[in-house]
Amino acid sequence: MDTILGINPVALFGQLLVGLINGSFYALLSLGLAIIFGLLRIINFAQGALYMIGAFLAWLGLEYWGLSYGWALLIVPLVVGLFGILIERFLIRPIAHEDHLYSLLLTFGVALVLQGVFSHVFGSSGKPYSIPEFLQGVANLGFMYLPIYRGWIIVVSLLVCFGTWWAIEKTKLGAYLRAGTENARLLQAFGINVPLMVTLTFGFGVALAGLAGVLAAPIYSVSPDMGANLLIVVFAIVVIGGMGSIGGAIITGISMGVIEGLTKYFYPEASNTIIFMVMVVVLLIKPAGLFGKEV
Amino acid sequence: MEFIKSNKFNIILIALALVIPFGVYPVFLMKVLCFGLFAAAFNLMLGFVGMLSFGHAAFLATGGYVTGYLMSNADLTPELGILCGTLASAVLGYLFGSLSVKREGIYFAMVTLALSQLLFFFFLQAPFTEGENGLQGIPRGKLFGFIDLNNNLSMYYFVLAVFLLGFWLIYRSVHSPFGQVLKAIRENEPRAISLGYSVRQYKLMAFVLSAALSGLAGSTKALVFQLESLTDAHWQMSGEVVLMTLVGGMGTIFGPLVGAAVVVGIENFFSGGELGTYIHIIMGLIFIICVLAFRNGIVGEFNKFVKNNF
Structure with missing residues (x-):
């Protein structure tokens, strides 16, 4: 293959594409974390486990219940979201008035249980999930070939x-949400049912993880520990971006994926750690994070 | 309550620790002591400064790897090997601490977790850690050049001495003016700042001390098991030390030791055999139950009971 200035464009674009895909998952997960953090002031350690459950439900659906990919994409996030609502209602809310560190530890415990249950039932080996027929194939973009599912x-x-x-x-609903983030008690005084809003927000943030899980099932192997390592990277991304803005979470997620992809091409040894190193640099230069509002 | 605070109580505890290896398997006891020290070091931050580190595995593993590597390759005596491991963890603690004390609360937890994951990948790829295999057959050596530690009983007394030293250091720090400032930061950080304390410096000092003592625990553990592997650097280890402290009672002196005994005991019970896959479920359930209904931990509840009834 031709190289330009010692760079192989096909391999480079290939890694960029992988980076964009990873970035999409980072963005979905950190977006979910940011929305939950906005209202509940906690970081959901179970987000990775719920992403894993999303992937497993898609796999189970296809394998045992005849649930096609398209339906899984709609139904699984709803189921995962409902599950999240139960977690918020029965586990997190009773201790919401305590120090937030307790809720964080609680979600960590939930993550351990979920991961433990799935590895106990399904074993730790990966489960294959084939790409649905209508998204198979490759598109020729001229400068590279794009597998359609990856573009999807x-x-x-x-x-x-x-x-x-x-x-x-x-939207107006979003305005309530932002108002709740600023001052939940005042919002409640205006007659908004804040506890309900908190529960639904948690459910939605978690549903995003479920959706990411379904999207991931056909390209990563579905396994009980698929969420844990991903989540730690997402934490680093959240620290880099800061949780002050929704747009910031999305932009940081995607760009970190791209940076990781570029590292895979130029210096593969560091591809596991590059995001953590970026976090170190950001902490040195702008400790509040790129989009952070706190001091 | 008076009795528990008295010297008599401490003497009885130490006497018990001296005779117990004749009744209980010493390797199990050494494991409890190492993790007890690790958890006590962790508790120095969570219990007394209110900082939840989710990356303490990094310091345990650094101590273990440095000691293990030096003992295998540099022919050091064990006390020097452990000293080097502890110092390495202290240096790492300074680096990680300088970065992470800039952030608070939940961000602090995430930063420490991410930094320790960075170190995990470093240990995974660096040649001297021997990757997935880990350092095996680390020699215990001869203490001060003449006490052979290959005997489990001598090793036990050595570990006990290390533990008591570390524990004493934590006890002294908590009950010093330095410890008072730490507690002030925990209770009301803005007020501590307004009183003129440079809070970040204090937090950093607590971080370095905690990291060094975690390294001491890791170094000693590497000699006990003659093995150092990536398990020690994994995030689950960071979670485990949180669990030990939570179960035993955070902010108490003896809580981490009790918590370590409980968690190590449960692990030993479940490890091996068919029950092995249940261990994470059990750990997670204990986490949830502790947080929902048992936030003071065993020692915390015990103290409360004694206070109310005597």
């Missing part, structure tokens, strides 16, 4: 991210 992931997650951003920043 990027398009769907961008649409969902943008839709969420629009709903929060531009």
Whole structure:
């Protein structure tokens, strides 16, 4: 293959594409974390486990219940969201008035249980999930070949991210949500049912993880520990971006994926750690994070 | 309550620790002591400054790897090997601490978790850790050049001495003016700042001390098991030390030791055999139950009971 200035464009674009895809998952997960953090002031350690459950439900659906990919994409996030609502209602709310560190530890415990249950039942080996027929094949973009499913992931997650951003920043419901983030008690005084809003917000943030899980099932192998390591990277991304803005979470997620992809091409040894190193640099230069509002 | 605070109580505890290896398997006891020290070091931050570190595995593993590597390759005596491991963890603690004390609360937890994951990948790729295999057959050596530690009983007394030293250091720090400032930061950080304390410096000092003592625990553990592997650097280890402290009672002196005994006991019970896959479920359930209904932990509840009834 031709190289330009010692760079192999096919391999480079290939890694960029992988980076964009990883970035899409980072964006979906950190968006969910940011929305939950806005109202509940906690970081959901179970987000990775719920992403894993999303992928497993898609796999189970296809394998045992005849649930096709298209339906899984609609139903699984709803189921995962409902599950999240139960977690919020019965586990997190009873201790919401305590120090937030307790809720964080609680979600960590939930993550351990979920991961433990799935590895106990399904074993730790990965489960294959084939790409649905209508998304198979490759598109020729001229400068590279794009597997259609990979393009699909990027398009769907961008649409969902943008839709969420629009709903929060531009609609009335979003205005309530932002008001709750600023001052939940005052909002309640205006007659808004804040506890209900908190529960639904948690459910929605978690549903985003479920959706990411379904999207991931055909390209990553479905396994009980698929969420844990991903989540730690997402935490680093959240620290880099800061949780002050919804748009910031999306942009940071995607750009970190791209940076990771570029690192895979130029210096593969560091591809596991590059995002953590970026976090160190950001902490040195701008400790509040790129989009952070706190001091 | 008076009795528990008295010297008599401490003497009885130490006497008990001296005779117990004749009744209980010493390796199990050493494991409890190492994790007890690790959890006590962690508790120095969570219990007394209110900082939840989710990356303390990094310091445990650094101590273990440095000691293990030096003992295998540099022919050091064990006390020097452990000293080097502890110092390495202290240096790492300074680096990680300088970065992470800039952020508070939940962000602090995420930063420490991410930094320790960075170190995990470093240990995974660096040649001297021997990757997935880990350092095996680390020699215990001869203490001060003449006490052979290959005997489990001598090793036990050595571990006990290390533990008591570390524990004493934590006790002294908590009950010093330095410890008072730490507690003031925990209770009301803005007020501590307004009183003129440079809060970040104090937090950093607590972080370095905690990291060094975690390294001491890791170094000692590497000699006990003659093994150092990536398990120690994994995020689950960071979670485990949180669990030990929570179960035993955070902010108490003896809580972490009790919590370590409980968690290590449960692990030993479940490890091996068919029950092995249940261990994470059990750990997670204990986490949830502790947070929902048992936030003071065993020692915290015990103290409360004694206070109310005697």
